[in-house]
Amino acid sequence: DTGVSxxxxxxxxxxxxxxxxxxxxxxxxxxxxWYRQTLGQGPEFLTYFQNEAQLEKSRLLSDRFSAERxxxxxxxxxxxxxxxxxxxxxxxxxxxxxxEETQYFGPGTRLLVL
Amino acid sequence: DAKTTQPNSMESNEEEPVHLPCNxxxxxxxxxxxxxxxxxxxxxxxxxxxxTSNVNNRMxxxxxxxxxxxxxxxxxxxxxxxxxxxxxxxxxGGTASKLxxxxxxxxxxxx
Numbered sequence: 001d002t003g004v005s006x007x008x009x010x011x012x013x014x015x016x017x018x019x020x021x022x023x024x025x026x027x028x029x030x031x032x033x034w035y036r037q038t039l040g041q042g043p044e045f046l047t048y049f050q051n052e053a054q055l056e057k058s059r060l061l062s063d064r065f066s067a068e069r070x071x072x073x074x075x076x077x078x079x080x081x082x083x084x085x086x087x088x089x090x091x092x093x094x095x096x097x098x099x100e101e102t103q104y105f106g107p108g109t110r111l112l113v114l
Numbered sequence: 115d116a117k118t119t120q121p122n123s124m125e126s127n128e129e130e131p132v133h134l135p136c137n138x139x140x141x142x143x144x145x146x147x148x149x150x151x152x153x154x155x156x157x158x159x160x161x162x163x164x165x166t167s168n169v170n171n172r173m174x175x176x177x178x179x180x181x182x183x184x185x186x187x188x189x190x191x192x193x194x195x196x197x198x199x200x201x202x203x204x205x206x207g208g209t210a211s212k213l214x215x216x217x218x219x220x221x222x223x224x225x
Contacts, residue, residue: 041217042218043158048212091158
């Protein structure tokens with residue numbers, strides 16, 4: 001399978017704990033995006049990388065959230081001191097840089113904070 | 115990104131055509147019209163996109179109004195596997211980056 005992969009697929013944690021999610025994009029894609037989706041809503045943009053550079057961050061990305069893409073390949077999204085409001089599906093997408101770029105999404109990581 | 119308006123839900127019978135409308139009256143000249151869909155428990159999936167002319171691919175057709183203020187995604191023969199939430203999204207071709215999703219149209223397909 002050469003699509004976008006995300007791990008873990010599901011995560012249950014207690015409030016106050018830290019969690020880290022991983023995204024492996026399609027190998028030749030230089031852009032990588034993180035989105036968050038809550039029940040009944042469309043995905044909301046969090047941040048994106050072009051190669052290893054983080055080019056844009058949403059105001060949704062509080063200081064408890066940090067994302068990295070070392071070496072421009074896989075990316076990690078860490079949430080520190082989780083809160084119940086962080087419960088959501090976290091989606092990763094990748095694309096090639098061009099004006100009409102299509103984004104390819106992974107299956108997501110579903111986070112439940114108890 | 116400019117805003118789009120879609121019906122919350124639509125129903126279709128299997129093997130019949132489905133026309134999913136989208137209004138985008140504030141579209142700018144450089145905005146591309148993209149459609150993605152999200153099947154249950156999956157990430158969104160690209161369907162089709164266009165700028166001015168109608169577009170066809172193996173999944174669907176996109177009909178764009180002459181004034182570009184509306185568009186219609188056409189599924190020629192709906193199947194049960196087409197049941198999903200369909201999102202109409204405008205993206206600036208000059209500064210394309212993030213996708214701004216609305217709440218989309220939930221398509222229900224029945225036998």
